[in-house]
Structures are given as C-alpha cells and as structure tokens.
Amino acid sequence: MRKKYEALHVTYVQHQGQVPTFGGSPEIANALESLGTGMEVSSPWERGGPIVWRPLNERRFVGWMQGIQTSVFGRQGAWECRGLLVDDDVDISAWPWLLKKMRQSNTEGSLDELGQLLLKRQGEVAPDQASELATVLTALYRQRRAGDSSPMTIPMDIPMHTTALLPWVWLLGPFDPQQAYLGPPRRTLAATSPALVYHPTIGAPFTPAIQLPSFMDSLKKQMTLESAIQLGKYFRDPKTKWWGSPQVAELPQRQVPLSREDAPADKEEKARAYDGVSRYTKLLAPLRAKRHWLRVLPWALVIFLLLYITQLLRPIGPIRDDITDIRNTVHSASSPLRKTAAAKSALGLSGQATPTATESAITTSSVTANPTQPALDIIRETITRGVPGVTFSDQMKKMAKGKPNVSDSARLHIAALQTVFFKRNWTTDPKIDGIAGNGFFAAMKNRGSADDLVRLLTDDQYLLVELQKR
Amino acid sequence: MALKEFFGISNKDIQCPLCGSRESWATEGFVTFDELRVALAALPGWRAAHGSSGGVADIPSQIRQHTGSPQMPSLTQGSSEHRRCATCRSLLPPQFWRSGVAQPLAITVTGAVGHGKTTWLMSLLAPPRLSRYGIIGFNEHHTVQPYDFVEPYTISMLEWEFRSAMPFLLMGCTIHHPEGLVDVRTLDIKGEMFATNTEDVSKRIESHLLGRRGGGGLLVIEKFSKDGDRAATNIAGTYLRLSTRIKERLHGRSTLWKGIIWTFLDSAAWNDAAESWLHRMVVPSGALIAIGRGKADAMGPLAANYEEIRQNNDGVLISLLKAVRGDEDMDPDEVEGVIALLFRLQLLYSSYVARKRVNRLDYFYRGGGQRYVTICQELAKQLYMHWDADLGGLSTILTGGDEDDDWQVLPCGRLASPQANESVWSDQIVIEAISRASRLR
Numbered sequence: 083m084r085k086k087y088e089a090l091h092v093t094y095v096q097h098q099g100q101v102p103t104f105g106g107s108p109e110i111a112n113a114l115e116s117l118g119t120g121m122e123v124s125s126p127w128e129r130g131g132p133i134v135w136r137p138l139n140e141r142r143f144v145g146w147m148q149g150i151q152t153s154v155f156g157r158q159g160a161w162e163c164r165g166l167l168v169d170d171d172v173d174i175s176a177w178p179w180l181l182k183k184m185r186q187s188n189t190e191g192s193l194d195e196l197g198q199l200l201l202k203r204q205g206e207v208a209p210d211q212a213s214e215l216a217t218v219l220t221a222l223y224r225q226r227r228a229g230d231s232s233p234m235t236i237p238m239d240i241p242m243h244t245t246a247l248l249p250w251v252w253l254l255g256p257f258d259p260q261q262a263y264l265g266p267p268r269r270t271l272a273a274t275s276p277a278l279v280y281h282p283t284i285g286a287p288f289t290p291a292i293q294l295p296s297f298m299d300s301l302k303k304q305m306t307l308e309s310a311i312q313l314g315k316y317f318r319d320p321k322t323k324w325w326g327s328p329q330v331a332e333l334p335q336r337q338v339p340l341s342r343e344d345a346p347a348d349k350e351e352k353a354r355a356y357d358g359v360s361r362y363t364k365l366l367a368p369l370r371a372k373r374h375w376l377r378v379l380p381w382a383l384v385i386f387l388l389l390y391i392t393q394l395l396r397p398i399g400p401i402r403d404d405i406t407d408i409r410n411t412v413h414s415a416s417s418p419l420r421k422t423a424a425a426k427s428a429l430g431l432s433g434q435a436t437p438t439a440t441e442s443a444i445t446t447s448s449v450t451a452n453p454t455q456p457a458l459d460i461i462r463e464t465i466t467r468g469v470p471g472v473t474f475s476d477q478m479k480k481m482a483k484g485k486p487n488v489s490d491s492a493r494l495h496i497a498a499l500q501t502v503f504f505k506r507n508w509t510t511d512p513k514i515d516g517i518a519g520n521g522f523f524a525a526m527k528n529r530g531s532a533d534d535l536v537r538l539l540t541d542d543q544y545l546l547v548e549l550q551k552r
Numbered sequence: 553m554a555l556k557e558f559f560g561i562s563n564k565d566i567q568c569p570l571c572g573s574r575e576s577w578a579t580e581g582f583v584t585f586d587e588l589r590v591a592l593a594a595l596p597g598w599r600a601a602h603g604s605s606g607g608v609a610d611i612p613s614q615i616r617q618h619t620g621s622p623q624m625p626s627l628t629q630g631s632s633e634h635r636r637c638a639t640c641r642s643l644l645p646p647q648f649w650r651s652g653v654a655q656p657l658a659i660t661v662t663g664a665v666g667h668g669k670t671t672w673l674m675s676l677l678a679p680p681r682l683s684r685y686g687i688i689g690f691n692e693h694h695t696v697q698p699y700d701f702v703e704p705y706t707i708s709m710l711e712w713e714f715r716s717a718m719p720f721l722l723m724g725c726t727i728h729h730p731e732g733l734v735d736v737r738t739l740d741i742k743g744e745m746f747a748t749n750t751e752d753v754s755k756r757i758e759s760h761l762l763g764r765r766g767g768g769g770l771l772v773i774e775k776f777s778k779d780g781d782r783a784a785t786n787i788a789g790t791y792l793r794l795s796t797r798i799k800e801r802l803h804g805r806s807t808l809w810k811g812i813i814w815t816f817l818d819s820a821a822w823n824d825a826a827e828s829w830l831h832r833m834v835v836p837s838g839a840l841i842a843i844g845r846g847k848a849d850a851m852g853p854l855a856a857n858y859e860e861i862r863q864n865n866d867g868v869l870i871s872l873l874k875a876v877r878g879d880e881d882m883d884p885d886e887v888e889g890v891i892a893l894l895f896r897l898q899l900l901y902s903s904y905v906a907r908k909r910v911n912r913l914d915y916f917y918r919g920g921g922q923r924y925v926t927i928c929q930e931l932a933k934q935l936y937m938h939w940d941a942d943l944g945g946l947s948t949i950l951t952g953g954d955e956d957d958d959w960q961v962l963p964c965g966r967l968a969s970p971q972a973n974e975s976v977w978s979d980q981i982v983i984e985a986i987s988r989a990s991r992l993r
Contacts, residue, residue, distance in 0.1 A: 099665035099744040100717075108748040112719065113606025116593070119717040120610030138605055152614065157666065158714040159612040233590075270586055270616065273593035274607035 086201060087168040089193035090143065092118075094150055094160035104190050106167060113137035114147075116274045117265055118161030121149035127284055131244040131267040132181065133163070134174070134252060136276055141167040144174050144200075146185045147266040164188045166197050175259055178249030179205020179307050205307045210246035213488055214288055218247060219254055221289040223317065226256035233271055234279055237286035239485065243267075248282050254314040255280065457542035458491055461498045464549055472504055475515045495542075496522070502538060502548045568637035568644060569739055569760035570601035570720060575638035576649055580630020582623035589704055591627055592641075601640035603719030603745065603752065608704050615712040622706055634701070645699035645724025647737040648764070654726060654733035655989040656764055660757045661813070662787055663773035665743030668815045670716050672773055672964065673740055675978035676985065677725045678707050685902040685967060685976040687925055688983060689912040696982060699724040702740075719745050720756060727986060734989040737764075750790045757794055761808070762801055767988055769809035770794060772946065776816045776891065776939070778884075792949045809988050810959040812946075813981065814936055817895040818848060818965035826889020829882070833875035839868060843900065844893040848967060851896065851903045858900040862924070869897070869927050876934045887938045894931055895965050898977050901925070916983075925980075932963035960984075 090105035092114060100118075102111050114137055121130060130148025137143055145165010152158045164187060168174055177184060180199055183206060187193045199206070214237075222234055236251050238244065244267055252264045257279050265272045267282040465474050465482035474482075478497050481490045493516035500522060503509045508525040538545055567574055583591070592598050593607040611619065625634035625643055635644050647656065659676070661669045677698045681690060688694065698707045702723045710716075721740040726733055739760040745753050761768030772791060798808050822844045830837040830844070839857040846854045861868045876882070876890060901924060905912050915921045940947045962980045966973045 097665060098747065099742075100715075101744065101747070108744065109605065112604070112744065112748075115609045115717040116604070116607030118609075119715075120613055120616065122613050124614070149613070152612075155666075158614060158712070159717060160715060268610075269613055270610055270621075271590060272607065272610070273586075273589035275593050275596070275599060275605070277593070 085197070086172050087166045087197040088141070089165075089190050089197065090145070090167050091162075091164045091188060091190075091193070093162040094155050094157065096155060100160065110137045110140075110143075110167075114143075114161075114163055117272050118147055118149070118163060119159045120270060120272070121147065121161055121266060121268055122284060123149035123151045126241045127267060129185075129241060129244065130162075131282060132177070132184065132248055132252075132264065133165070133266045134177070134262065134264040135274070135278065136263065139276065141169060142174065143167050144177050144184075164193065166193060166200065168197075168200070172201060173203060173260070174200060175253065175311055176200055176203040176205045176307060178209050178253055178310075179207065181209050181245055181249055182206065203307065208305050208307070208310070209249045210242070211250065212243050212246035214243070215247055215250050217288060218251060219317070222251065223256050233277075233281045235271075235286050236280050236282040237288045238267055238282050238284050239288070244282070248280070250310075251280055253310055254317055256318060258318065259314065457546060458486065458494060460546050461494050461549070462486070464501075465494065465497060469501055469505075469549075472501055472512045472514050475513065478514060478516050481516070493517070495545075498545055498549050499538065502545065505548070505551070567759070567763035568601070568640060568642055568648070569722070569756055569763055570642050571597070571637060571640040572759055572763075573637050573639035576635045576644055577629050577638055578631050579625045579634045579636055579643075580628045580632055581626045583626045585621040585624055585704070585706075588624045588626070592704060595627075595641055597640045598642060601637075601642055601720075603749075609717035611705065611709050611712075612714045615709060615714055618712070619706070619709050622708070624701060624703070624706070642722065643701055643703035645701070645722055645737060647699065647724030647726065647735040648722065650735065654735040656735045656737065657767055657769065657985055657989045658761050658764065659736060659738045659769040659771060659809075659985070660741070660760055661738070661771045661773050662741060662746060662757075662790060663743060664746065664775070664787055666715075667743065667773045667775040669743065669773045670710060670721075670740055671713050672813050672815060672978070672981070673723065673738055674707075674710055674713070675975055676736065676981040677723055677738070678711060679979055679982060680975070683974055683978065684906060684969070685899060685974055686912065686979045687901070687921065687977055688916045688979055690979075691913070693728075693730050694913055695728045697726045697728065716740065716742050718742065727982060727989075729986050731986075731990065734985055736985055746787050746790055750793075754790060754794050754797070758797060758801075761798060767809060767991075768798070769811070769985075769988065770798070771809075771811050771813055773813045773815060774936075774946070776814060776820060778888070788946045788949055791946065795949070809984075811984075812936060812959075812961045813964060814932055814961050815964050816966070817891055817898075817932075817963050818967060818976070820888045820891035820895060822892040823885050823889045825883065825885035826893065829879075829886040829889070830872075830893075833879060834868070834871050836868065840872060840893060843896050844889065846896055848896060848899060851899050854896075854900060855904065855907065858904055861897075862920070865920075866924055866927055869924070869931075873927060873931050873934065876931060876938070882938050884939075884942070887935060891935050891939070894928060894935065894963060895976070898928060898963065898965070899967065901928075902976070925977075925983075929960055929962060929980075933959075933961040936961045 088105050090110070091103045092100065092106065092111045093103060094100050095103065100111050100115065101108060114135075117133060117135065122128060128149065128151065130146060132145070133147045134142065134144045143165055145163060147161065147163040150160040150162055152160075154160070165184065177200060180196060183192075183196050183199070187196050218236060222236075225232075225234060234255075236243075236247060238247065248264060248267075252262055253259055255262065262279040263274075263276060264280045265274070265278040265282060267284055269284045271281050271283065272278055462482040465478055468474065474497065478493070481494060484490075486494060496518050497514050497516035500509065500514045500516070503522070503525045504512060504514070509521055511521060534544070538548065568576070589608040589610065599605060599607070610616070625632065625636075627636070627641060633646070635646075635649055636642060637644055647654075659673075661673055663669045677696070679686075679690060679696050683689070690696065700707055702710055702721050704718065705721070707723075719742045723738045723740060725736050725738075727736060737760075739757065741753060741757075757770070761770065770791070772787060795808065795810065826844060827841055830841055834840060839860040842857045843854050843861075872890075882890075901921070905915055905921070910919065912921075916925070937947045962977075962984065964978060964980065965976045967976055968974075
C-alpha cells in the first residue's frame with residue numbers, strides 16, 4: 083500500500099550538484115532551488131529553519147532547510163533540505179510539536195519515524211515562544227483584514243525566532259495551516275510558485291510594540307497541540323471581530339479588559355469577543371493565572387517595599403506636579419528630533435502611561451507610532467554618551483546601542499534608576515549593570531523616605547530630568 | 553516598420569531560444585531585482601521557458617551584500633532599448649534580435665556540475681581588464697561589451713562566480729575588434745540539467761544554435777582531474793545527439809564549431825614519470841624539463857629556457873607535440889606531467905609578453921604568438937585524447953569517428969595571485985570567436 087508520506091533529502095553532492103539523495107526527484111530538487119538559494123550560511127543564521135511548501139504542485143513538503151557554507155564544497159549557493167512529502171489528506175498540524183526531531187532527522191529511518199508521529203498527530207514538545215509572537219500575529223491579522231496583498235513578512239532578528247516564532251505563526255496565523263506555505267528564514271523574499279504565505283525575513287522591522295489581549299499570555303510551553311489548534315481556529319473565525327475591530331487599532335493606547343466586568347457594557351461586539359476569548363482560554367486558566375502573577379510579581383514587590391518603608395498607605399494617584407518645567411528641561415537637553423518625542427509622557431515602569439492635561443495637544447508621528455520610544459531613547463542615548471562618575475557595564479552599552487526588546491527595556495530603565503540613586507549618594511557602587519539586585523533595593527530602603535521616590539519610579543519624564551542633572 | 557528598421561530589428565531574425573517565438577516587444581522602465589523575481593515567479597510561461605518550475609532563485613546571501621538589488625528592465629511594454637519575448641516574456645539580450653553590421657555567433661556550453669561553465673562563459677562575456685595571463689589582452693581597439701542583464705541576474709552578479717540555480721540563462725556580448733564587430737549570444741545551462749531531462753535541453757540548444765543566421769559553437773567545459781566525474785551526467789550522449797542533429801539540419805549552410813574548454817590544468821602535477829618520458833621521447837629536452845620542474849607562480853627565472861624553446865620556430869615544442877601524438881601508450885602519470893608542462897608553457901608566454909612590454913595584439917598576429925598558441929592548443933588536444941580515453945571517449949564523439957573532423961581544445965587554468973585567482977589564457981574564447989565569425993563572413 084502506498085504510504086501517505088515520503089521521506090526526502092536534497093543536498094549538494096560533489097560532481098552531481100543539487101540532487102535528492104533519497105526520495106523525491108531531480109525536478110523537486112530543482113523546484114526547491116527558489117527557496118534554498120540565497121539562504122544565510124554565516125553565523126548566527128546558518129542553522130536554517132522549517133518550511134512548508136508544495137513543490138511542483140504535487141504533494142506538500144514539510145521539513146527543514148538550510149544553506150551550506152561555501153567552504154564545504156567550494157561553491158556558493160548550495161543548500162540542504164530534509165523532510166516529508168505528504169498527501170493532501172494528511173493533517174500536518176503536529177509538525178510544530180515535532181520541530182526538534184524534524185531539524186535533526188536526515189536519514190530515511192528517522193524521517194520515517196517523523197512521518198509516523200505526524201500521521202498520528204503525536205507531538206513531542208511545544209515549541210518555545212518568543213515574546214514578539216503576539217505582536218507579529220496582530221500585525222499579520224491586521225494586514226489580512228486591511229486586504230493588503232503584499233507578502234506576509236514574519237520579522238526575525240534573533241535565531242531563536244526560527245523555532246519560537248515560525249511554528250506558532252503557521253499554526254495561529256490568519257491563514258488555515260493546511261493551506262499556508264511557510265518559507266525558510268531568509269534576508270530576502272523568496273520568489274516561488276505556488277507563492278509562500280509567510281516569509282520569515284531576517285532583519286525585517288517589527289511593528290511597534292502593542293498592548294495585547296490578555297489571552298495571549300496563555301501561550302505557554304505546556305500548551306497542548308489541540309488547544310493551540312483550537313485557538314488558531316478561533317483567531318481565524320470570521321465571526322470573531324477581535325483582531326479586525328476598530329478597537330484593535332487603539333490597542334497600543336488601551337488596556338484590554340482583564341475580566342468580563344471590565345468589558346465595556348455598551349459595546350456588545352466587544353463583549354461577544356471577550357466571551358469567545360474566555361471560552362477558548364478556559365482550558366488555560368491555571369497557566370494564565372501563573373503567567374499573570376509572574377508578570378506582576380516584581381512590581382508588586384517594589385510597591386510593597388515602598389509602602390512598607392515609607393508607611394504611605396495612600397494609593398499612588400495621578401502625578402499632579404507641573405510637568406511643563408520638567409518637559410522644558412528635557413527639551414533643552416535633547417536633540418530637535420527628541421524634543422517632539424519627549425513631549426509626551428512615556429510609559430512608566432509599570433508599563434502605564436501617565437496622561438497629562440497638555441499631552442493630548444502634542445501629537446507627533448513618532449509618539450503615535452510607538453509610545454514607548456521617547457523616554458527609552460533618551461535613556462539609551464545617555465548611557466551611550468556616558469554619565470560622569472558612573473561606569474556602565476559593557477552589556478548595558480551594547481544594549482543601549484542595539485534594538486532593545488522588552489527585557490532590555492526594563493534593564494535600561496533600572497540602569498537609569500541606578501544612575502540617579504548613585505548621583506544622590508543612595509548607593510556607593512558606580513558600576514551600573516541594570517540589575518535590580520540587593521544594592522538597588524537597599525538603596526530604596528535606606529533613602530525611601532525621600533518624597534520623590536514614588537515619582538522616580540512611576541514618571542519617566544521626571545526620571546529623565548534627574549538622570550540628566552549634573 | 554520604419555522604427556524597427558531604425559533599431560535594426562527584423563522579425564525574421566528574432567528568436568527566443570527558450571520558447572521559439574519570433575515576436576518580441578520593447579520594455580518600459582525598470583524595477584528592482586527583488587521586485588522582478590517576485591513578478592517573474594508569477595508568470596508560468598517565463599518559468600516554463602527557463603525550466604524553473606519552483607520559482608526564481610535568488611543569488612547567494614554573501615554576494616547579495618555586495619550587489620544589493622539592482623535595477624532590471626521591467627515587464628511593462630514601452631519603447632526602451634530592452635526587449636522581451638512576446639510569448640514567454642524572457643528578456644532577450646540585443647544579440648538575440650539585433651541585425652546590422654555585427655557578425656552574429658551563437659555559443660552554447662555544456663558540461664558537468666562544477667566544471668566552470670558560467671565562470672568560463674564570463675571570461676568571454678566580461679573579460680577581466682587587468683588579467684596578467686591573457687594572450688592578447690584588451691585595449692581601446694579590442695574590447696568586449698557585455699549586455700548588462702542575464703535575466704533574472706546581472707553580469708555583475710555572475711562575476712562573483714556562484715552556482716547557477718537557474719536552469720537556462722541567456723547572455724550576450726559584442727566583441728569590438730579592428731576588423732569589425734561580433735555579436736555573441738550564449739545559452740548557459742545548469743549542470744544538473746544534463747542528468748535529467750536531456751531531451752528538453754537538446755531542444756533548446758538546437759533552437760539556440762540554429763534559430764538565427766550566423767554560426768554556432770557547441771562547446772564542452774571539461775575539468776581536468778584525476779578522477780573522471782563526467783559519469784554522473786549525460787554530457788557525451790547529449791553531445792552526440794546534438795551534434796548529429798545539428799549537422800543534419802545545417803545542410804552545409806554553416807559549420808558547427810565544436811570544442812572543449814579544458815579547465816583547471818593548474819591542478820596537474822609535474823612528476824618523475826613525465827621527466828623520464830621527456831628524456832626518452834624529445835631531443836633536446838633540457839629546457840622542457842627545467843620548465844616542468846619550475847614553480848607555476850615563479851616563472852621568471854625560466855625566461856632563458858623559454859627563449860631556447862622559441863628558437864628555430866618553436867622546434868622543440870613541435871618535437872614534443874609529435875612525441876605526444878606518436879606515443880599511444882602514455883601512462884596517466886606521464887600524461888599528467890606533460891599537462892603540467894603545458895600549463896607552464898602557457899604561463900611563460902604571458903610572462904614573456906609582459907616582460908618585453910610588447911603590444912600583445914601585434915605580438916599575437918605578427919610576432920609568432922599565434923603559431924605558439926596554436927601549437928599549445930594542438931598539444932592540449934592530443935593530451936586531452938590520452939586523458940579522455942579512460943573516461944568514456946568524449947573526444948571520439950567530438951571527432952564523429954572522423955580523425956580529420958574540426959574540433960579543438962582550449963587549455964585554460966587559474967593561478968593564485970595576491971589579488972585573486974587569475975584565469976590563464978581565458979581570452980582564447982574571444983580570439984576563437986573573432987576567428988570563427990570572420991570565417992563565416
């Protein structure tokens with residue numbers, strides 16, 4: 083009886099060229115050229131990535147592809163590809179759960195085992211999850227919703243995205259996984275027929291960070307394949323207007339309701355969306371709860387310490403100080419470009435912007451595009467330039483020069499706080515490492531009675547002014 | 553009609569070797585390389601014509617860093633000087649459609665994977681200006697002007713010598729020489745294609761060589777190595793079928809230029825067996841042995857030996873040629889040693905011309921250079937026949953069983969220099985193209 087899949091391995095063979103060593107045909111090897119040629123062969127991207135495609139309009143191929151370094155055969159542009167050619171009636175949803183095996187299988191036997199697991203939908207372990215996943219998914223759903231026909235780019239800036247972003251996007255993205263073609267990671271778009279749906283593009287810019295629906299927090303390693311499939315179906319359901327609703331555009335500025343009671347009662351549509359979300363994330367409630375606590379825990383600790391030390395039992399309300407003076411100070415110390423950016427109060431350490439009366443009148447494109455940028459940029463610039471008396475660790479300098487991710491941003495903020503603490507003689511160590519260790523908390527404990535500690539922690543504009551004071 | 557005549561376009565003469573169409577149209581404007589790739593991948597006709605079912609392959613990432621995404625002629629109709637086939641929309645270099653004073657010449661190269669087909673075609677299409685190991689070199693009277701585009705790539709991309717992932721590429725160049733112009737159109741074929749659908753390949757080669765007026769060259773790029781790696785492909789079979797068919801269709805209209813570009817001769821090693829063979833077979837052999845022992849990258853001290861060989865109208869060289877031709881029992885080591893000697897003789901020619909500061913072109917045509925080069929090529933042909941006898945006898949196919957049949961071997965190699973690997977005698981193909989085109993007039 084004919085198998086529902088066939089193992090395929092194509093690589094460069096001396097004197098023979100780019101040929102299949104088993105399975106497939108030379109024509110399939112030729113068809114795969116459009117995906118393999120042009121792949122990165124130098125570190126750190128030489129490991130390649132997964133592909134799902136249909137060479138020659140025949141059977142679908144699911145496997146792993148990577149470039150071969152020039153030094154191996156003395157030829158530029160060689161590549162290797164291994165995986166399975168599968169019949170259309172085979173559900174290949176399980177491959178993200180078999181990613182490790184897929185990357186390592188390059189013999190007929192091991193690929194056959196992979197095929198058996200794929201047929202039975204027996205996943206081994208859920209892929210890792212990149213923190214950028216929800217941002218990427220949101221951008222892709224918006225692109226689909228807007229009818230934008232340009233290629234769907236999956237931005238990648240670290241090799242970890244290959245295994246922690248691509249499988250998830252394929253599974254949860256706006257196209258039915260059974261129909262979606264995913265290319266291997268490349269710096270340039272692959273020009274193929276049939277066309278790829280998802281183009282993992284090394285070095286492509288991420289869309290500005292956005293506030294995400296809380297259920298995205300549920301995507302964890304421990305998530306089962308079945309629940310991931312269900313979640314993907316929910317996302318793609320045209321009745322679900324979560325991603326496409328006008329409110330989505332405002333997500334960067336709004337807090338998504340965390341409970342049903344918080345959902346705007348006057349907007350039935352939103353409530354319905356929330357119902358759907360909660361239904362599908364019910365399975366994941368325990369994990370979600372854990373995730374939530376993990377996220378909140380450090381800040382809860384900080385606030386607890388503050389309250390304990392300062393004996394201030396009043397809630398932290400809106401900052402009522404006149405921000406104009408502070409803003410002027412920041413403007414005078416920044417470049418013209420930064421001036422407009424700094425004109426809006428940036429997110430505080432808790433991730434919440436502090437609205438001001440004058441703020442709504444000042445809107446610039448950079449601020450609207452990404453509200454987290456201004457304060458962080460000034461901190462980065464300050465660290466790069468250096469501050470007299472303190473020494474920033476090499477890692478901090480590198481972080482400040484590069485493109486910071488979420489955890490980098492937190493460390494940069496902490497570094498700014500450490501610097502101010504040192505300037506105020508709250509700490510004695512001039513070495514700034516961006517880590518909120520014992521010394522950091524001890525400084526707050528010792529000097530916590532200072533009136534402006536809360537403000538330093540919650541108002542980034544104030545922090546910037548203090549940071550830039552001589 | 554008048555416009556067509558003005559641009560030298562004649563419908564009768566236009567032919568796309570990839571789909572056979574005789575119609576073409578002018579393009580308008582440019583798009584980037586990446587935009588064009590994506591657009592071409594969506595054209596089934598273009599993909600079928602180029603034998604690329606899966607799409608349009610990119611260039612290797614390392615090369616991309618240098619070339620970026622250059623501008624390419626668009627797929628829009630207009631009135632620029634670039635033309636596309638009306639059926640498959642392939643970009644046709646002017647040498648495929650232009651008529652006029654230039655003598656047209658079609659060249660196709662076949663060969664196994666990794667033998668250097670594109671590399672050596674590039675030495676014809678875009679010869680390096682500063683090559684120290686050329687025969688005639690290039691100056692303002694003698695230049696090669698390539699057509700910039702080799703869709704989907706450009707000439708400047710191909711100069712980086714990467715593995716061609718596209719099965720078929722159309723290239724063109726115009727050779728300017730003191731006696732006129734030669735429009736060379738070439739079809740480059742990916743090596744892997746000779747292992748699979750050879751019928752399809754043969755059809756395109758035939759269409760390319762016979763599609764327009766002028767002569768055609770069917771060349772095989774063969775790499776010298778101790779282990780023959782030709783077996784994996786059907787080069788010999790394809791060549792036999794092609795040359796027979798083309799010969800039938802030519803009906804004496806023109807001749808088919810058949811030849812071997814024998815590359816990587818620099819990898820042949822001098823040895824004791826060759827030295828004792830020379831002792832035995834060639835008199836006097838002292839100068840030849842001294843050259844054979846010499847280092848390829850330091851030929852300077854051997855100038856006196858070279859002068860000795862050139863005396864008496866290359867008498868020693870002719871003795872060597874006769875010895876190789878007359879000895880049917882040369883063993884592989886002897887053959888390899890004499891190949892190494894041949895390569896050093898080629899290097900000495902270039903070094904001599906450079907040292908004497910003579911005009912290379914004059915020296916070739918009027919200073920005895922042509923005679924020396926011809927003897928070396930003939931020596932290469934005899935050595936090739938010895939070497940090839942154990943590998944399936946491509947030389948027998950080339951002769952078509954007729955000892956006097958016209959075919960030749962162009963010996964080439966490379967030499968590492970402080971700057972790069974420099975090709976040795978890469979301009980042989982240009983010289984031969986001029987010579988062939990002149991004969992076709």
